[in-house]
Amino acid sequence: MSVSHSLNLRLFAPPPTAIPTHAHQPPPTLLLPRHRRLPCLRASSSPEILVSDNNGVPAPPSDPSSFEVDAVTEAELKENGFRSTRRTKLVCTVGPATCGFEQLEALAVGGMNVARINMCHGTREWHKEVIDRVRRLNHEKGFAVAIMMDTEGSEIHMGDLGGSSSVKADDGEIWTFSVRAFDSTLPQHTINVNYEGFAEDVQVGDELLVDGGMVRFEVIQKIGPDVECRCTDPGLLLPRANLTFWRNGSLVRERNAMLPTISSKDWLDIDFGIAEGVDFIAISFVKSAEVITHLKSYIAARSRDSDISVIAKIESIDSLKNLEEIIQTADGAMVARGDLGAQIPLEQVPAAQQRIVQLCRQLNKPVIVASQLLESMIEYPTPTRAEVADVSEAVRQRADALMLSGESAMGQYPEKALTVLRSVSLRIEKWWREDKRYEAMLLPSVGSYFSEKISEEICSSAAKMADNLEVDAIFVYTKTGYMASLLSRCRPDCPIFAFTTTSSVRRHLNLQWGLIPFRLSFSDDMESNLNRTFALLKARNLIKSGDLVIAVSDMLQSIQVMNVP
Numbered sequence: 001m002s003v004s005h006s007l008n009l010r011l012f013a014p015p016p017t018a019i020p021t022h023a024h025q026p027p028p029t030l031l032l033p034r035h036r037r038l039p040c041l042r043a044s045s046s047p048e049i050l051v052s053d054n055n056g057v058p059a060p061p062s063d064p065s066s067f068e069v070d071a072v073t074e075a076e077l078k079e080n081g082f083r084s085t086r087r088t089k090l091v092c093t094v095g096p097a098t099c100g101f102e103q104l105e106a107l108a109v110g111g112m113n114v115a116r117i118n119m120c121h122g123t124r125e126w127h128k129e130v131i132d133r134v135r136r137l138n139h140e141k142g143f144a145v146a147i148m149m150d151t152e153g154s155e156i157h158m159g160d161l162g163g164s165s166s167v168k169a170d171d172g173e174i175w176t177f178s179v180r181a182f183d184s185t186l187p188q189h190t191i192n193v194n195y196e197g198f199a200e201d202v203q204v205g206d207e208l209l210v211d212g213g214m215v216r217f218e219v220i221q222k223i224g225p226d227v228e229c230r231c232t233d234p235g236l237l238l239p240r241a242n243l244t245f246w247r248n249g250s251l252v253r254e255r256n257a258m259l260p261t262i263s264s265k266d267w268l269d270i271d272f273g274i275a276e277g278v279d280f281i282a283i284s285f286v287k288s289a290e291v292i293t294h295l296k297s298y299i300a301a302r303s304r305d306s307d308i309s310v311i312a313k314i315e316s317i318d319s320l321k322n323l324e325e326i327i328q329t330a331d332g333a334m335v336a337r338g339d340l341g342a343q344i345p346l347e348q349v350p351a352a353q354q355r356i357v358q359l360c361r362q363l364n365k366p367v368i369v370a371s372q373l374l375e376s377m378i379e380y381p382t383p384t385r386a387e388v389a390d391v392s393e394a395v396r397q398r399a400d401a402l403m404l405s406g407e408s409a410m411g412q413y414p415e416k417a418l419t420v421l422r423s424v425s426l427r428i429e430k431w432w433r434e435d436k437r438y439e440a441m442l443l444p445s446v447g448s449y450f451s452e453k454i455s456e457e458i459c460s461s462a463a464k465m466a467d468n469l470e471v472d473a474i475f476v477y478t479k480t481g482y483m484a485s486l487l488s489r490c491r492p493d494c495p496i497f498a499f500t501t502t503s504s505v506r507r508h509l510n511l512q513w514g515l516i517p518f519r520l521s522f523s524d525d526m527e528s529n530l531n532r533t534f535a536l537l538k539a540r541n542l543i544k545s546g547d548l549v550i551a552v553s554d555m556l557q558s559i560q561v562m563n564v565p
């Protein structure tokens with residue numbers, strides 16, 4: 001059976017026949033089976049994976065076989081079929097444990113969708129090498145791994161540990177926190193602090209928290225630029241770990257509230273990110289929406305055709321206060337639980353996470369849940385049960401992406417940690433589909449223009465139809481990626497194949513839930529696009545005759561339901 005039904009909603013150029021221009025108007029036109037009327041394009045003998053340009057430059061539209069999908073997606077689709085592809089996306093922080101080409105390749109093969117570089121650590125030259133390697137990987141192997149640059153932000157943190165990757169602080173030990181610049185090696189039990197005003201601001205009796213309480217000290221004495229502290233909660237000190245100090249049970253933040261969100265060093269890093277053409281810039285310690293607006297206009301002025309997305313990291317009390325407008329202004333958000341847990345009581349972090357994830361979905365912005373998902377795997381090859389439960393909860397909340405930090409940057413088992421994220425995501429997604437455990441979420445309209453509202457209606461209808469008809473996949477043809485994001489937002493049961501014309505949009509879509517992005521040069525003629533896609537996918541055994549597909553497009557604003565011929 002090869003049946004196709006189509007509903008076309010055209011806003012700007014209505015053809016002579018009566019075509020409804022509004023969802024509330026007369027019933028959709030049901031056209032006759034399409035593929036009987038159409039010659040199916042023959043698949044070229046073996047359509048090559050088009051090597052990615054990786055700078056967002058579309059492939060020449062004249063190339064008829066231009067089609068880009070990575071080997072891992074391809075293998076996954078072939079092995080397990082559409083239904084069991086992973087919907088939750090995975091972000092890996094790249095550090096000394098994973099910066100080599102083979103290590104990066106292993107992560108890409110393991111499911112890394114986005115590589116994060118943290119400008120708190122390493123030099124720009126180091127980061128440039130990582131970016132170049134990821135680019136090469138995309139170029140040579142057809143991956144679409146996006147690059148996210150994370151700014152340092154101007155919070156108080158420790159310095160490097162004189163070359164050590166970590167140092168143990170034991171109970172009762174006396175450590176010196178100092179703003180002095182030591183020119184040779186650090187004296188024993190001494191930690192550098194980056195903030196000049198540190199010794200002035202802290203008081204004897206204050207509690208000093210490293211990484212939000214992973215290690216705790218009590219301030220016992222101030223001697224000029226040095227602050228002597230006693231370790232009260234032992235643990236591992238990591239280079240450049242964040243520091244907060246607490247007095248009478250509250251966070252002391254008058255001083256660091258004066259520090260700018262984007263420091264002068266951050267601006268240089270941002271210039272670097274723009275020059276390198278990273279896909280996402282994640283801004284640490286965002287306090288208000290203004291800083292996002294400011295950064296976006298800076299990026300726009302610096303690179304006119306840049307499509308760098310700005311991700312707001314929610315990791316401070318102020319960001320929670322201004323949450324809605326921050327998310328509204330940004331292109332996405334990160335639940336940065338590491339620092340967030342240092343600013344609000346730990347028991348409030350889960351509720352904050354749930355609120356941020358829900359709000360992002362309502363506002364149609366991708367959201368990443370980050371930090372300590374598999375913290376114990378920095379040292380051990382298996383996660384704790386509690387960590388698996390935490391990952392499951394983030395997947396169940398249907399966050400767009402999960403992120404590894406220390407686990408992939410400097411841990412001993414980066415690939416194993418990624419495997420855990422992948423297998424837990426797959427299992428929970430399956431459980432949730434089979435048991436229909438999700439609560440329906442009210443998704444308010446987000447578009448400002450009528451055409452955007454039509455797109456929203458089309459996508460929510462298509463997603464609902466896909467669930468009710470149990471289709472195998474939704475195909476979306478989208479130049480900007482907007483229609484794909486609207487479909488992803490509906491979190492349908494089936495995967496969404498997103499066909500887009502540029503590598504840059506393809507990489508951006510790689511952060512969003514349920515999207516399998518392909519680069520394909522297509523035309524405004526949906527019938528020929530569909531036939532070409534079917535031919536290309538069939539030639540690679542990615543789909544087969546009879547698969548039920550819903551296709552939508554942002555050029556035509558249409559919905560079509562059909563069996564693959």
Ligand SMILES: Nc1ncnc2c1ncn2[C@@H]1O[C@H](COP(=O)(O)OP(=O)(O)OP(=O)(O)O)[C@@H](O)[C@H]1O
Pocket residue numbers: 093094095096118120121122150165238239240241242284338339405406407409410
């Ligand atoms: N480029 C790098 N070079 C060296 N070490 C790194 C690098 N990136 C990360 N790390 C190590 O991995 C750990 C965890 O990384 P992560 O990106 O979470 O940093 P973080 O310092 O906790 O800051 P943030 O709050 O920005 O996440 C770091 O504390 C650091 O020890």
Ligand SMILES: CC(=O)C(=O)O
Pocket residue numbers: 284313315335336337338339340370371405
């Ligand atoms: C990711 C990050 O910055 C944090 O958790 O603090």
Ligand SMILES: [K+]
Pocket residue numbers: 118119120150151152153284
């Ligand atoms: K950072």
Ligand SMILES: [Mg+2]
Pocket residue numbers: 284315336338339
């Ligand atoms: Mg942080």
